[in-house]
């Protein structure tokens with residue numbers, strides 16, 4: 001395996017992606033924790049190489065981040081990227097100066113010499129496009145290194161120490177705009193570090209099953225299902241590992257999309273034969289939500305009730321030591337990563353992964369090393385239906401946060417119909433997989449219309465569709481006008497009670513994806 005030491009770059013996760021695409025397993029650790037993790041990983045003797053990420057700091061500042069000195073003593077191959085290169089130079093006896101010649105965006109690297117990192121990719125004398133983003137400049141490299149690539153602004157844009165197997169580059173090989181960047185990372189992990197490249201989803205599945213068996217033994221596990229991809233994949237994987245020692249609990253808050261609750265029950269109980277408790281708690285949830293309009297209050301009520309109901313079911317099952325969660329790698333990194341200070345809560349998130357420590361159970365988190373699209377691959381590997389595996393994200397509080405104002409069963413039913421027509425039209429038009437998330441919002445306004453020869457005074461709805469890679473930022477999806485016209489006509493014709501359709505063209509920021 002490969003360890004990536006994170007110095008705070010926006011694109012560290014991309015390094016991990018490229019490494020895994022080369023069939024090599026890797027983990028990211030923030031630089032402050034690198035020491036501890038090194039011991040850990042090295043204990044198992046499986047660590048083959050280390051990558052230093054980029055980062056926003058300047059190595060010329062006092063107290064700027066450094067790799068633990070121990071890293072250089074391990075004798076393992078190292079690959080430094082951007083800030084990573086600069087800190088290697090600073091720590092091993094070179095020099096960095098600040099602010100002379102900044103390079104941002106496209107640059108051209110001239111290959112001065114061959115080295116193992118470039119093997120089969122770039123050769124001496126060639127020029128290749130790379131992507132730069134740095135303000136500091138290396139002015140002296142440590143003993144043992146030679147320059148193997150230069151750019152207009154960087155005499156040491158790529159350096160190599162073949163004896164110690166330390167390579168470093170000023171550009172970002174992990175981004176798409178460094179056209180051969182993925183091949184360089186592949187060379188590092190496969191040729192330089194000597195990883196075998198056999199990490200596949202099938203291998204992961206078998207490994208994960210063995211780990212779950214080892215962790216759980218003969219114990220009982222409870223897993224909260226939401227109908228989403230992560231909890232479903234976790235449940236099927238765990239069931240494959242320990243069979244009926246697993247019980248799934250599906251707390252149905254009555255805020256799901258049309259037909260979704262039934263689908264969860266059918267799939268898990270009937271298709272997979274996984275023991276499933278289906279608690280239809282919609283009366284309870286809708287009762288407590290009656291008359292509540294404030295978005296945060298709605299979220300808190302739903303999150304709190306969900307935990308109460310889940311806990312009560314867990315008690316009924318009795319004797320369960322373990323709680324399974326579909327925690328993903330980005331959640332893990334975010335929670336251990338350093339942050340730039342206290343951040344503002346925009347929304348209180350709630351999902352089945354957020355069950356509290358107060359349940360006093362040990363966690364089983366078989367997906368905590370995977371990215372979202374890897375979870376989808378694993379889901380396919382496990383034979384889950386494409387309709388579930390490829391499903392758009394859906395928020396824990398469900399349709400409650402897509403109905404501004406108070407929530408009633410009638411409004412929910414109306415929204416479900418609108419949403420179903422909208423998604424059906426998106427699927428029929430072949431657009432579903434190009435969109436990160438698409439949904440309808442029921443607006444708390446009635447508007448005047450004319451249908452046939454009569455006047456109508458019905459409700460308006462808004463449609464939303466966004467593109468995104470992680471939900472943190474998003475842009476509205478540019479539907480062709482004929483699609484928008486078709487879907488508006490269908491909604492008004494097929495859903496009684498709606499007489500006006502609008503399309504939300506707000507990006508995030510300044511909007512959020514959900515309306516509440």
Ligand code: XMP
Nearest residue numbers: 349350351393394395396397471512513514
């Ligand atoms: P916002 O609205 O904050 O949403 O731009 C970003 C992404 O998060 C989803 N979302 C949630 N997911 N529990 C969840 O599991 C929640 O409480 C929640 N609120 C928003 C939202 O659908 C989008 O994908």
